[in-house]
Amino acid sequence: MHNQAFRPARLLVGGLTAVAVLLAGCASGNSDATAASTSPRQAGFVGEQPDDAEPAAGGSLTFGSYSLPTVLDPARTQAAASTGGTEMAAIYDTLLRHDFDSRTFVPQLAETFEGSDDLTTYTVTLRPGTRFSDGSVLDADAVKWSIERFVTAKGDASQTWTNVVDTVDTPDELTVVFRLKRPWSDFPALLSLGPGMIVGAGSDTGGTFTPVGAGPFTVTKFAPREELLLSARADYVGGKPLLNTLRFVPTAGAQAQYESMRSGQFDMTFILRDERVIDQALADGYTGFLSPTGQNGIGVINSRPGRPGADVRVRQAIAYGVDPEAINQRANAGLGTASSELVPEGSRWYSGAEGLRFDPERARELLDEAKADGFDGRISYLTTQDPGQQATALTVQAMLQSIGFDVAVDYATDTTDLVRKVYRDHDFDLTRGGAPIGEEAPFLNLYGSMGSDSRNNATGFADPEMDRLLLAVQTAPTDDAKRDAIGDVQRYANETVPYVLWGPAAVLTAWEPTVHGVKRTVTDIMLFDDAWKSGP
Template sequence: MGRRTSTLVAGLVVASLTLAGCGGSDTEEKKDDGGAAPGFANGFVVEPDDSGEPTRGGQLEVVTYSEARVLDPVQTIANGSSGGTEMAAVYDLLVRYDQDSETYVPQLAEALEPNEAQDEWTLTLRDGVTFSDGTPLDADAVVWSLDRYVEKGGGQASFLTHAVRRWTAVDARTVRFELSSPWSDFGYLLSTGPGMIVAKGSDQGEAFTPIGAGPYEQERYTPQEELLLTAREDYWGGAPALESLRFFPISAESGRLDVLRNGEADMGYLREAPTAQEALEDGLGGFMEIGSISRGLLLNHREGSATADGRIRQALMHALDVDVINQRTAEGKGLVSTGILNELSRWDLETEPLAHDVEAAKELVEAAKADGFDGTISFKGVAKVSEAMGVTLQGLLSDIGLEVSLDYVPSVTDLVNDIYVTRDFDMVIWSFGMPDRAVYPELYEKVHSSARGNSGGSADPELDRLIEELGAATTPEEQQEVLEQIQAQWNETVPYAPLGATPEWNAWGEDVHGIVPSIDSIMLFDGAWKD
């Protein structure tokens, strides 16, 4: 879901997407493009030409935003920016999100069917599918992998156990899921981390070994250099056309575009508006995904952090001049918003976020100082990548009486460690990533007090209640009403500081074919090939 991952868009085709909550939707599309950057689009940037006979052989070179150090869905966030695509190549997905039908369709599984009430779902597995170690992927294997995901605390484990009361192997090819309440988009869970089925053999050695039923298997991994995956001849869907996939990380956005331009990479992950605009002008294709809060400040609510004080969090929101931030960090090309849903979302909220108000921010800071706050706060980001944001925030927050220290780490992977392991931060530039079709699960995982993915440690019983109410909403009108209340409560507690959306773009050239997008910027390579 996690985890995230979104875009700035004009000419946006916002179809009738639901919240990944209950019920369908027939509300009108939002017609105002909000002045989004021209040329950005939700979906394929250039309509792919996948006609003709696939060329067999060759290696696809993929430059990544961050390094997937362990291909374990428990340990690695399953989205396109942090290893989700790499893991999908090894494990496949039980189901995937289909962009054309806007539904979840079978991938590794043969079928996923609900009962009439949509509170019980039956997963049917394909016959004869095996993991790369030769063991069968049957119902017992699915149950074991899901149990492992929960026991070891996977990123979406808390939402999985909230949404699903139990899963049971009915027979060798059938798994029954009994939900806590009706949910029409249950397939979402099986298209992300929980739907990446890990073989029992993965845990039998001293270190984790990635063993999956996907089209590729891990050949080697060299930290900070490369991850090499090689094709499985016995993949259930037939041997992939590509012999291998090579992933290598480059932290700097400009560096990723450079290797796409000079041919060192066939595919790359881009997410900054100015660079994406350059790539559009270069004629690159690929797939973009739109969501909300894909650019913002993760705030640490834990004791000892400056942002543990709700007054400081509200002061930050009042101090954030997103137009200034946009000019100084995105050349004025970003889609900015301090609301939980950006202006390209189909959910057009009437409830306004906290307004830019320097005087209100100053008063909140002074009140905190009167109670002993020392006026200092830290900003953490990635060296070079986050420095423009850090300096901009330093200036804006000094105007309200805050002294900002800047702390830059070498890579996104190091930043992930500080957020999820050491929890050493006050505020950090971070992507929430909330597609319209997954607002309910994403809100739950990111800010519900019981969610493991709540990396800021926010805990607000009223916001918890509203998120749960959102999941129980059965119509678009009910969902809209609850979202209005969530925005109002967000203004009170400020669990996270939204800044807007960014282009989450898996970019590739015209010589790459057959890549299939799913959700959360995860790409599938089982049918991929290149000229």
Template sequence: MKSNDHRAGGRPPARRVRLAGRAGLAALAAAVLVTGCASGGGGDTGSDGGTSNGTSDGAGTFTPGLVNMPKDEGDVVRGGTLTYGVQALAPVLTPGKQGASRGGTGGDAAAAVYDVLMKYDPDSGEFTPQLAESLTSDDDVTWTLKLREGVKFSDGTPLDAQAVVASFERYTAQNGADAGLWNQTVESASATDPRTVTITLKAPWHRFPSMLALGYGMVVAPTAGSDDDFKPIGAGPFIEQEFRPGEARILKANPDYWGGPPPLDTIRMVALNGPQENFDSLKSGGLDLAYIRGLAPAIQDVVDAGYPGYISVLNSGSAEIINNREGRPGADVRVRKAIAMALDPEQIDQRAQNGEGMPTSDIFAETSRWHPDVPGVAFDPDQARKLLGEAKADGYDGTLDYMFLNEPKDHAIALAVQALLQNVGFTVNMHGATSAADIITGVYVQHDFDLAHAGLGFYESIPDLGLQGTLQSDSPSNTAGYSDEQMDALIAKFRSTASEDDARQVMAEIQEHWNETVPSAPIGALPSIRAWLKNVHGVEPSATGIMLLGDAWKSGS
């Protein structure tokens, strides 16, 4: 029997880890903000004399893992407030109506309030129980979720199997970020006794526990209500105390948390103006914990300055999304191939980040445990001209309407993309959006674009989610409108794999079919770091960049 049992006892302690190996507009906004996570390094010495498992070669290649960790963090100190600079403050703490499945855009706050049934262990690449006591299966089809005894929500009501099933149903009804994959894979979920939920899948899925580390694993109390009467009631280490839209979300410690009162009194989450401001505020002491996303030079500065932190890499986090829909140039596979072959990720990275990023056309970067021995689409401007010429001979005028966010880095990327495409014969009309909301409306809602700079976003901890969401023909989050029966079958085949070797073999088939059909054009992996001051301890990385803060504490220096 395969088992995800946790060792006996109370709350599992925070561990130092190293990596081995959408519903409404709010959810769409989270997706845009998140997209545009790996085998691990060895234990290098950090600049403060501590351990460093995540690494950087100083030229933009980042290996996921913890960096600059002290060898001895000392005894836990209770009290105080931790100020966390996130990417965006979710407007509500309803998991199914915000980015509960992504760290930095609501997932951290939701996990703090609701906890998660399972958590990701980057050291092993496996999922282990957190709020759950165990999750087991004999056949990867029927999964038995056993709950901890005596757990209560913050309002004193019991967290039992019926509450878990009701929370699953609430999340599905709200079309939460992972609901498409859940609906495709889960046959039923039922309470078979007060502490047991039996989940039956439609087909074997070895990595199913990953779903319970995200939105489905954040159990909302039946007493939470709905719509305008909703109150964020969970069983996590913190309770929402105050929310000031656009300013801050304040969480206070839950004294009745099942694992004991958390060390911190409060957590204050704020959203500043991008990664550089987060870094500057960390350096000045205005932030205790900062999310610095996608800006490779700033990430390198964080590492070089000796700040402890956790590096993650979002595969295909930087990409040119091609609209495949009928009536668009990208409906012609020759045009899609011409776009991909015209783009040189290294030239684009040199233009945008002085060559310090992670340029690649591979779906999964070389740092990923899912990376196959098949490269992505190769830079080939001559072949791009040939394919574009064939399309023009059949009546295409060569014009592309290109949408991007008009901020410094993305603007630099867009100019490089335009130059490369025009070099092979395209005419590129630039449409710079002044806000993320414009990108959401034009790209994700109205699909009014030919080409758009954003991201695809394949997470290391749950690759199945990105594949299904981005590529599945009937997925509502398939922004490119790509539809291919063979790719659908390959995604299902990947999901059926149990071993990493088998998964990489199927991923090789997926990359080969991607190269033939070109759904979109990745141009780079997107590194991020959650960095904290040296007096902050106990921050625990989990899936999709969510940081678990129930064991976090601050020392006096």
């Protein structure tokens, strides 16, 4: 079918990616900002960068992480740019990556990749001489072992893997064959994410996890919540990187990230959903990659037993009772887009299926029904001290209280703490997050955020009919059929409210003009094997 590169069926030019749930972080409010009408943002590289600079070896690059991971294990940390995917990719690499310019999946750590015409068999050929950072060989058996470890540990997207992959065969030391239970054109995305980050067996020696990868960099220092320092590997199979070191540090909100860029503390940073800061960075001429994505601003409702959201009427009341445009005005200075659709108009997957509309009277009726059956109206909203997060929290609090809820705002210490409370402890009622639908593989995040057995389902929502509708998205034979299937998911979500949709939003990974050679792949993970820095 394809050798070296694989193109999912008719990928749209301008396609977006993001296959993992992005939590916390929204735009900062500013009373001086003007609520201006803006045209939809387009995905792609932005800014101007001199193309006559010659690659130079040496130097260090500092990256302001959105949420510095606490564990550098792809089986325990989501492989998304917002949660440690870029950091882990530097250590482990990925078997494949998505190339934005060609709209194809291409080999990264692998040498070749091809898929069968019936989309049920995918073959990866490894590069001879590939070694892990501890000197051990990365061969077909090592790939199979790492993936089995990932699935056993129930890593991000592991349930999708189990549901769709039948066997992983290793006919020789450099060949890995993946046979699927049913056709799926988007399978290459998984080999660009956590399952494709191959962990060496030496990582688990001694009972304590130690990062052993085959990527371009190796860990020199790791102090969670403080710093991750990586050094270039001279024995990387792709050749020693030009950069000597990579340094990742945590950040405290979009405005602080951008100010650190401007002051020279960061060479790169990841700005999530802050339309005002993104506008400022673009106006100031920074280089980077812009990813506007649907479903990137949602109200995550805990629907587990014992929580207010376990009652569908409470979820419906929240959906009808919060005006997305009010959040846009208060938190985005009117620069964003208010929408209650799973995919926004302009997406290749937009079918015209509408979301729920703001209706405070209907919200009151539903809330009164729930109260008549014993609900006391109390609900907590989990947020952080970031100004944009607080702006959203206060807007939601005011609107819900106006229809009869009693809303308390609780604060997490930081984004990492919020992620822990939501994903590990499930200690929340309502928070703001995102489940951005990637254009290359829309099923992944639809299933991830709504599938009954999904490891990424932060809400606890479980519904057999929704599972059936999600399967129809995955198995749709054509783009038109997939678009219609997503429309069916939208209509059923209007009834069951797995979470509340407040609109699409943008992500900007920005870097200084002195940074060159960065490659972007799915979920806005950045790759640094070819990156380098020029002089000021």
